[in-house]
Amino acid sequence: MKIYETRTAPNPRRVRMFLAEKGIDVDYVQVDIQKGENLSPEMRAKNPLGKIPILELDDGTCIAETDAICTYFEALQPEPPLMGKTPVEKGIISMWQRQVELAFMMQVGMCFQHTTGYFKDRMVPVPEYGEQAGINAAKYLSILERRLANNAYIAGDHFSIADITAVCAIDFARVVKIRIREDHTHLQRWYDAITHRASAKA
Amino acid sequence: MKIYETRTAPNPRRVRMFLAEKGIDVDYVQVDIQKGENLSPEMRAKNPLGKIPILELDDGTCIAETDAICTYFEALQPEPPLMGKTPVEKGIISMWQRQVELAFMMQVGMCFQHTTGYFKDRMVPVPEYGEQAGINAAKYLSILERRLANNAYIAGDHFSIADITAVCAIDFARVVKIRIREDHTHLQRWYDAITHRASAKA
Incomplete structure (x- = not known):
């Protein structure tokens, strides 16, 4: 799996920090949002809104939106819980x-x-x-x-x-x-x- | 438990529809947002942003935000799943x-x-x-x-x-x-x- 992101943008940092707390390593692919690389047809096929971060799984399934990516990882590896247990x-x-x-x-x-x-x-x-x-x-x-x-x-x-x-x-x-x-x-x-x-x- | 809402507003309808799909009955308390009843000190004590809907549990715990209320009920009663299983x-x-x-x-x-x-x-x-x-x-x-x-x-x-x-x-x-x-x-x-x-x- 890999995550498309822009290193300096605030939402990708939320994902990286969430994964660091979980102890999960993922490969990152840098996308230059100021140049609009996120708006290419290839990127819009991964996320119709053309925004980053986007998680791409090995089977090609894409999950965009910071909160949704975190929701996926919380379900995949509940410990330590970052979104609550009860x-x-x-x-x-x-x-x-x-x-x-x-x-x-x-x-x-x-x-x-x-x-x-x-x-x-x-x-x-x-x-x-x-x-x-x-x-x-x-x-x-x-x-x-x-x-x-x-x-x-x-x-x-x-x-x-x-x-x-x-x-x-x-x-x-x-x-x-x-x-x-x-x-x-x-x-x-x-x-x-x-x-x-x-x-x-x- | 009860839910503070405004019948005609779109977010409370999301909660009602979610609960109807789950088959869960809850009491509703109407709040007139046009008159600003949601902005009273009492309501701000339940939700600092002064917005509805708000779920109030029997012990006084309040959960505001449509998505958060649905997250609570999905965890409480997972069937039928409306937020995914895997x-x-x-x-x-x-x-x-x-x-x-x-x-x-x-x-x-x-x-x-x-x-x-x-x-x-x-x-x-x-x-x-x-x-x-x-x-x-x-x-x-x-x-x-x-x-x-x-x-x-x-x-x-x-x-x-x-x-x-x-x-x-x-x-x-x-x-x-x-x-x-x-x-x-x-x-x-x-x-x-x-x-x-x-x-x-x-």
Whole structure:
């Protein structure tokens, strides 16, 4: 099996960190998204949306979307669990994973794409929307701060995929100058702990 | 247990349809999102993002996000499987579920919110962005048409949560005048089959 990815992009890092926590090695194929290599007919045959990362199995089956790739590996090798073991754990982790992704990471991405015009060859940037997305992203850090005041990790007592998504998104947010604030002491404590895990360098 | 929802909103319908397929009965509490009842301190204590649906368990544990609520019930009662049984099935279904949601349903929602100003008391609508989102949503229907030319259901041979998300999103898309086109014959065949399931009326 192999994974098509762009080393510097935030979603592929989520997959690499997830696999590092599982101790799973996979071959990687680099795709230059800035040049649009991901939009070729060959890549669109693997993923109709023309995005990376994409997991390609040995029989040619392709699974795109970071969350879907992680779902596959979690089912293939449940230990250590990163998406919960009991129904309640699975539900709570899925909730935080999604909220961190949609209310923070995606807002950062929209801010980046719409204010910088990075992908203006393939989309119509709307800077006013990008600014709103940046405001939304910055606000969400206060929700994480409150959550981490009473929890060691984002989804509760245990490290999970939600922590991976959050740390990758926070590092990515530097591109639009959104950072952990000085008064976000719990978030900073959590960030320091997560970035000291070996998987953070994957 | 109970679910806080708004009967007419598209995400709660996804949960109801999922539970109808599983044969699970739950009590529902109606929340008026247009009046902003979902934004009260009580509701934000249940879900920091102040959105519905929210599943509240008997011990007070709350799980927000449609996908997370479905993840909980799938783990609690695996039959009939709506999110896959094998690792590959789980990955493929998760991929389509996400793509239908992010590349279609969310684009419809953004088009609705940004072009109509429906939630202008709590967000800054950017009509130009809403128009782009509508263009994106309409384009995605052609991806579904091509997919359904060779597959009975969106994720392959079996009905899944991806079909639920797609049918709820297509029905919701009428609010922004996005509909299945006459030349989308495979999509129409699929739509007719899905809407004839008893769960479609849940």
